[in-house]
Amino acid sequence: MSFKYDGFMTAAEASKALASREVSSRELTQATLERIAAVDSKVKSFLKIIEDQALSQADRFDANPQSFPGGLAGVPGALKDNICMRGIETTCGSLILEGWQPPYDAGVVTQIQDSGSVVIGKTNLDEFAMGSSTENSAYFTTCNPWNTRHVPGGSSGGSAAAVAAGEVFWALGSDTGGSIRQPAAYCGVVGLKPTYGRVSRYGVIAYASSLDQIGPLTRTVEDAALVMNMISAHDPKDSTSYPEAPPDYTKSLKRDVSGFTIGIPREFFGQGIADPVAQAVMDSATVLERSGARLIDVSTPNVGYGLPCYYILAPAEASSNLARYDGVRYGMRVEAGDHAEMFRQTRERGFGAEVKQRIVIGTYVLSAGYYDAFYLKAQQVRTLLSRDFEQVFSQCDLLITPTVPTTAFAIGEHIDDPFQMKLSDVCTSPVNLAGLPAMSVPCGFSDGLPIGMQLIAPAFAEERIFQAAYTFEQATDYHKARPSI
Amino acid sequence: MKLTVEEVTAVANLACLALEEDEKERLTGHLNQILEHFAELQKLDTSDVEPTDRVLPMVNVYRADEVKPSLPREEILAAGPLTNYEAFIVPRVVDSSDGKSA
Numbered sequence: 001m002s003f004k005y006d007g008f009m010t011a012a013e014a015s016k017a018l019a020s021r022e023v024s025s026r027e028l029t030q031a032t033l034e035r036i037a038a039v040d041s042k043v044k045s046f047l048k049i050i051e052d053q054a055l056s057q058a059d060r061f062d063a064n065p066q067s068f069p070g071g072l073a074g075v076p077g078a079l080k081d082n083i084c085m086r087g088i089e090t091t092c093g094s095l096i097l098e099g100w101q102p103p104y105d106a107g108v109v110t111q112i113q114d115s116g117s118v119v120i121g122k123t124n125l126d127e128f129a130m131g132s133s134t135e136n137s138a139y140f141t142t143c144n145p146w147n148t149r150h151v152p153g154g155s156s157g158g159s160a161a162a163v164a165a166g167e168v169f170w171a172l173g174s175d176t177g178g179s180i181r182q183p184a185a186y187c188g189v190v191g192l193k194p195t196y197g198r199v200s201r202y203g204v205i206a207y208a209s210s211l212d213q214i215g216p217l218t219r220t221v222e223d224a225a226l227v228m229n230m231i232s233a234h235d236p237k238d239s240t241s242y243p244e245a246p247p248d249y250t251k252s253l254k255r256d257v258s259g260f261t262i263g264i265p266r267e268f269f270g271q272g273i274a275d276p277v278a279q280a281v282m283d284s285a286t287v288l289e290r291s292g293a294r295l296i297d298v299s300t301p302n303v304g305y306g307l308p309c310y311y312i313l314a315p316a317e318a319s320s321n322l323a324r325y326d327g328v329r330y331g332m333r334v335e336a337g338d339h340a341e342m343f344r345q346t347r348e349r350g351f352g353a354e355v356k357q358r359i360v361i362g363t364y365v366l367s368a369g370y371y372d373a374f375y376l377k378a379q380q381v382r383t384l385l386s387r388d389f390e391q392v393f394s395q396c397d398l399l400i401t402p403t404v405p406t407t408a409f410a411i412g413e414h415i416d417d418p419f420q421m422k423l424s425d426v427c428t429s430p431v432n433l434a435g436l437p438a439m440s441v442p443c444g445f446s447d448g449l450p451i452g453m454q455l456i457a458p459a460f461a462e463e464r465i466f467q468a469a470y471t472f473e474q475a476t477d478y479h480k481a482r483p484s485i
Numbered sequence: 486m487k488l489t490v491e492e493v494t495a496v497a498n499l500a501c502l503a504l505e506e507d508e509k510e511r512l513t514g515h516l517n518q519i520l521e522h523f524a525e526l527q528k529l530d531t532s533d534v535e536p537t538d539r540v541l542p543m544v545n546v547y548r549a550d551e552v553k554p555s556l557p558r559e560e561i562l563a564a565g566p567l568t569n570y571e572a573f574i575v576p577r578v579v580d581s582s583d584g585k586s587a
């Protein structure tokens with residue numbers, strides 16, 4: 001085999017190499033498995049590698065490549081372990097689902113298989129996608145490939161680290177309050193949270209159903225467009241799935257933003273945003289200005305209320321979604337006398353501390369006497385936040401903000417400070433509350449750790465994000481930087 | 486407004502969570518910290534604001550009432566922690582002699 005994989009070929013390059021028969025999908029898959037074997041002991045991205053299934057998916061492509069034209073056919077990727085794949089253990093990072101094998105495929109898995117792509121494994125996450133560091137995983141903490149003493153972010157930390165470390169060509173994450181974009185920023189990769197409804201949620205283990213959305217983590221903007229082309233579709237099995245056909249996102253990969261007005265919302269650059277982060281994002285805005293965009297200052301006055309609003313609504317929905325884990329139909333059971341005690345002990349042993357905390361918060365804010373003061377209030381604030389975004393998008397096409405206030409924190413740094421950790425969602429969670437699409441794009445480094453900028457668009461205007469992100473990426477070199485893992 | 490350990494225990498009971506003693510203490514501390522941040526929202530006047538529970542402008546999604554294949558029973562039962570190949574086995578919830586809850 002003449003093919004040499006350095007771990008950092010892009011998915012688009014791999015796709016071209018397959019098309020020209022320079023390499024087979026089996027060779028690509030084996031090269032990926034070798035790369036994982038070489039670096040995963042340091043990064044710890046994967047909860048599970050499915051070598052046999054991956055190779056048989058690769059062989060299926062190789063036997064008939066002409067029936068899977070283009071896209072990511074034959075190009076191996078990974079799934080966050082809250083996305084169900086038939087017959088493959090799916091833990092959601094929790095002990096309560098240890099050993100559980102879903103009897104069905106998630107909507108996105110069906111899309112992946114129909115397109116002839118290859119899934120190589122399941123990546124680590126904070127338990128039930130609740131967290132910002134993977135430190136809440138019941139299994140282990142993933143390390144940031146840029147500095148393994150630092151967190152990769154979360155909750156899709158395994159997917160972000162796997163892509164950053166060159167272990168896979170693409171990965172899927174899920175984003176409820178920033179869980180794709182925050183780890184993308186921390187690991188120096190591209191991460192997109194699509195518009196709510198753009199990608200099927202069928203078969204993604206629910207955290208907060210009105211906020212959850214699946215999306216790509218990749219090394220380039222072009223690769224993110226390829227993943228979006230593969231996974232965006234209407235799915236009748238998800239009643240919140242958007243019925244209109246998605247566009248071809250690769251058509252938006254133009255090196256030009258003339259005619260774009262990009263808003264800089266001042267509230268996103270306030271207290272708590274580290275100077276190097278604010279500086280890198282402002283410099284990035286200037287890069288876009290040089291490529292033809294007009295920059296304007298805008299204001300989203302209520303965005304500061306996004307974080308408390310999110311930390312009421314998400315746990316409220318989670319407390320309801322996680323009621324299903326009772327030790328009856330799947331997962332762990334602790335036998336303990338009568339049925340009520342069995343439920344209580346199963347949930348006590350099966351869930352970790354952060355999950356229990358959010359269930360208790362969610363139950364509290366929904367309980368009689370507190371519903372109006374917390375839950376209803378937060379839903380009203382959600383309306384105000386959506387109005388803020390509507391108002392600014394009457395003045396501009398896109399917003400540019402930091403993705404996260406700082407670079408990746410050290411493992412263990414925030415473990416005893418529940419609110420400090422949650423502050424990393426301050427720029428991302430308002431976007432979920434409004435249901436908008438947003439992408440984190442690598443835009444700098446501080447002390448050797450990556451910085452991400454966030455591009456936010458109106459609902460279903462992902463194409464604008466792709467165009468601006470591609471323009472920025474082609475004008476800069478941040479996507480070419482590699483961790484020395 | 487500060488939550489007590491007793492109140493947290495009562496809420497945990499509503500959520501079917503049996504917490505260890507030290508866990509109750511720690512959780513109460515964390516919750517009180519978080520509630521302080523929630524109080525921020527009270528600064529906003531929302532008396533005339535409609536609540537948002539979904540962001541897509543979609544209403545009910547209907548489909549034809551047709552029978553479609555569902556997952557085979559044995560595959561669903563295979564995931565259960567305790568089954569007898571036709572049902573999930575759980576502790577008895579009704580008393581066999583008088584029909585009352587156990």
